[in-house]
Amino acid sequence: MSTLLQKLTLDDWNEQYATLHQQGMKEPFYGGPLCRHVLDGDTRLEKLEFDPSPAALRLWNLLLTEEQRLHTARRQGRHIVGTMKDLGTIPVLAHAFPNILPFYPDGAWWTPCIMEMNDALLHVADRLGIDETFCPVRAMLAAFVTQKHFPIPDLLICSAGAVCDDFSAIVQRLHDMGHPVHWWDIPHRREPAPNEVSVQLPGGCIAPQTQITFVASELKRVADALSELAGTPLDLNQLTATIQRINKVRKRLLSLREKVFLASHSPLPALELHIAEMLSIHFCSDLTETEAVLDDLLAEVDRRINTQQGFTSTDAIRVFWVNPVADLRLMNRLENLGGRLCGTDFMFTHAIDPIPESPPPLEALAQSALADPMVGPTQDRARRILRDARTFAAEALVICRIPGASHCATEGPQLADTIRAELGIPCIEIEVPPIEDALDGSIRTKLEALLETARSNRRDR
Amino acid sequence: MAKKTVTLPIGWRGQPVASALQQKEQEPINIKGHNLTKNVYYASSFVPPEWIAAHGFRPYRILPDGHAASTEAIRVPEREGLCPYAADIAAQAGHKNQIMVFANTCDQMRRAPESVIQDPSRTFFMHIPATWNNPEAETYYQSELTRLGGYLEAMGGSAPSKENMLSIMQRYEAGRQELLASRKSCCARAHIARTSHFYQTGTCPPLHNALRSAPTSTPLMLLGSHLRQADLAIFDQIENAGAHVAIDATDGGEREWPRALQPQNMQTDPLHELAQAYFLTIPAVFRRPNDALYQWLQQAVETHSHLRGIIFVTQPWCDLWKAELPRLQSAISLPILHVPLGGGAHESRATRIEAFLEMIA
Structure with missing residues (x-):
């Protein structure tokens, strides 16, 4: 007999929090009721529906306390490094230096959503000439100006080359505004020529060895910049150990995704799964806590699967989702309309696939960086989506277009045509x-309309 | 009485540049007695025509004209967010039996051709590193030129001899010097037309008397995105308003020419000299950081002290240039007028240019 779990509103969570406390719930140092974040301005929380478990509470608290933890780390003497655009590679390198803490200022793109524009970041960006024709990541530029969010990093590291124009243009402005940026180049991943030495990357794509060698040399330059900041040379043994540790995190996430996507009832809501996947890019500035949060989520998901509990009915339409949502509420909306997540590509699948452990560590990281779905041809990305959509038996595909983003001008129809045809x-x-x-x-x-069409297809089959 | 047909010189005001030039598309280039007849199309300033010609092909730089390209080619469907210049260039890859070299100088140029390529074997993607102040990027650029050479040989070209390479480099260098020398002697429209002719045929057309009138009106710099055929009317609009473009600093204009090739370096290692001249000195907007662009602008403003203002043009959805506007306004001492390209605002554009000139007069 299966049980349909109910999500909680923020008000519901207040009661749930008190109950869990009475039952002896133990919380980490950043714990507390979710409603306190609304007092900090995160008013969108009042419009969301949440997973009621302590594991989900811990996930949300890890996410929403990141800025405070970064400020604390700064006060404790750690070097704060802003890693930008590559979504998953440079933080691995930075974590090999014990006194460096990396984070993605890119994450500010969700601030206008979480704070429901109360912080006026987009208005500030408008005034800086970065208007709505740019991706919402323009909020990051404004956050550097207002300095009311994350601490201004000691060093900024940004990938250039095969990246979004919006992001590259915005970070160039940051550079000019007095925030020096260490740039490194990621080339457009190309198909190897016949007889050219090539390597299979994490995720299945293939790249020429020459590109891997070039990216490894670029990462060496980044490592030199980090060494200068840290005051210690890069310890390759430490980097190898860091890669091994981070691979365990990635394997936890892969396992979580697989369990959620294949379960008959979705044992974790789409919203919480989206947030959990985001942990993979920089561990929300706390690798140890990310490990603990994922362990809790996995245990909760296992428990729900074993007891046949879930948030969606067995007939929910299985949806594959492409690109992150600028407004998190859409994840709730999908489930409320009768859908569920069964496959995702939030633009950083390379941050979930394990990093190869056999090659020298910088070369391994170069392979991981080149596996980024956004640096290669759209058809490569389509093939990965196709493979995963088959694995998770997706019945419909949503391509979430990011306003103003340069890649969204052309990628949507190509992805949709391939998936539809296959x-x-x-x-x-x-x-x-x-x-x-x-x-x-x-x-x-x-x-x-999408879900109705998928349901109709299901009946026809 | 039969009408007398008058052939206007290339670049004469009002004459469509592309139509004047496209008849040249099939004419061979003669390099030291060898006729280069097979075209290799390209659009980026970072693709050296010398290198293509050295492999026995006729380098043909595209001046995009959406209408001309649409007859045989598959076009990228028009969508919100799509740069029309990138769409036009990509349409070239939609032609069958045509060799095209793309350079990934922006995300739109990187992605737009993907959906229209007819024959992937006839399309070459060249990565131009955005970083440039390190030896790794220089080496990578040169290795991309070597890879391009290998591709051209596989497409039926010949491996370049040093002698042939030197001859071609000297020829292109001489052509660029000739264009620069005649720069002040002809109107801007004629200059851009002669430059296009040079990059499509390898020769400088004679400077017709009708084009020689030296401009005496208000000198301006034109700065910003690549221009399409339809955008060239802005040169006429500027002249009609009582000014002229003294420096074409748009992408593809003289700002994006390589530095002068050095004879001694050419003798030592011509490919290395080519790579150095193109990769290290072109102050493109996509470079990271792009400080060299501002150094070039400061120097241009100082050298051409008679400049009175800048017309700043951007293609729709060109993030790389649009984001630079506030920075330009604070870094450059000259008044700047932003003129978005595309759309049907031809008349309002002329009015804005006139108003700008009134203000700076």
Whole structure:
């Protein structure tokens, strides 16, 4: 007999929090009730629905206390490094230096959503000439100006080359505004020529060895910059150990995804799964706590699967989701309309695939960096989505268009055409702004149409 | 009475540049007695035509014209967010039986061709490192040139001899010097047309008397994104308003020419000299950091002290240039007018240019 679990509103969570405390729930140092974050301005939480478990509470608290923890680390004398754009590679390198703490200022792109624009970051970006024709990551530029969020890093490291124009242009502005950036180049991943020495990358793509060698040399330059900041040379043994440790984190995430996507009832809501996946890029500035949070989530998911509990009914439409959502509420919306997540590509699958452990560590990281779905051809990305969509038996595909993002100008139709042709499942592209309320009706209608079509296909089969 | 047909010189005002040039597309380039007849198309300033010609092909730099390209080619569907210049260039890859070299100088140029390529074996993607102040990037650029050479040989080209390479490099260098020398003697529209002709045929057309009138109106710099055929009308609009473009600093304009090739370096290692001249000195907006662009601008403003203002043009959705506007306004002492390209705002654009000139007069 299966049980359908109910998600909680923020008000519900207050009661749940008191109950869990009475039952003896132990929390980490950043723990506390979720409602306190609303007092800090995170008002979007009042519009979201949450997983009721202590494991999910710990996940949310880890996410929403990151800025405080970064400020604390700064006060404790650790060097704060802003890693930018590559989504998963440079933090691995930085974690090999004990006195360096990396984080992604890119994460500020969710601030206008979480704070429901109360912080006016997008208005500040407008005034700096970075208007709505740019991706919402423009909020990051404004956060550097207002200095009310994360601490200004001691060093900024940003990938250039095969990256989004929006991001590259915005970080160039940061550089000019007095925040020096250490740039490193990631080339467009190309198909090896016949007889060219090539290597299979994590995730299955293939790249020429020459590109891997070049990226490894670029990472060496980054390592030199980190060494100068840390005051110690890079210890390759330490980097190898860090890669091994981070691979264990990635394997936890792979396991979590697989369990959630393959379970008959979704044992973790889409919203919490999205947040959990985000941990893989820089561990929310705390690798140890990320390990603990993922362990808790895995235990909770296992328990729910064993007791046949879940948040969606067995007939929920299995949806593969491409690109992160600027407004997190859409993850709730998907489930409320009768869908569930069964496969994701939030633009950083390379940060979830384990890093090779056989090659020398910088070369291994270069392979991981070149496996980034955003640095290669769109067709490579489509093949990965296709493979995962088959594995998780997806019945529909949503391509979430990021407003203004340069890659979204062309990638959507290519991805949709490939998936539609190979799997015959319905696909839609929806553009989601940081606050989707004004488009709520049209987004809801599109999602309803998608799910209805998928349901009809299911009946026909 | 039969109408007399008058052939206007290339670059004469009002004459479509592309139509004047496209008839040249099939004419061979003669290099030391060898006729180069097979075209290799390219659009980026970081693809040296010398290198293509040295492999026995006729380098042909595209001046995109969406209408001309659409007849045979598959085009990228128009969508919000798509740069029309990138779409036009990508359409070239939609032609069958045409060799095309793309350079990944921005995300749109990297991605736009993906959906239209007819025959991947006839398309070469060249990565231009955005970083440039380190030996690894220089070496990588040169290795990309070597890879391009190997590709051209596989497509039926010949391996370049040092003698042939030197001859071609000297020829292109002489052509660029000739264009620069005649720069002040002709109107801007004629200059861009002669430059396009040079990059499509390898020869400088004669400077017709009709084009020689030295401009005496307000001198301006034109700065910003690549121009399409349809955008060249801005040169006429500027002249009609009583000014002229003294420096074409758009992508593809003289700002993106390589430094002068050094005879001694050419003798020692011509490919290395080519790589150095192109990769190390072109102050492109996509370079990270792009400080060299501002150094070039400061130097241009100091050298051309008669400049009165800058017309700053951006293609729709060109993030790389658009983001630079506030920085330009604070870094450059000249007044700047931002003129977005594309769309149907032809008349309002002329009015804005006139108003700008009134303010700076």
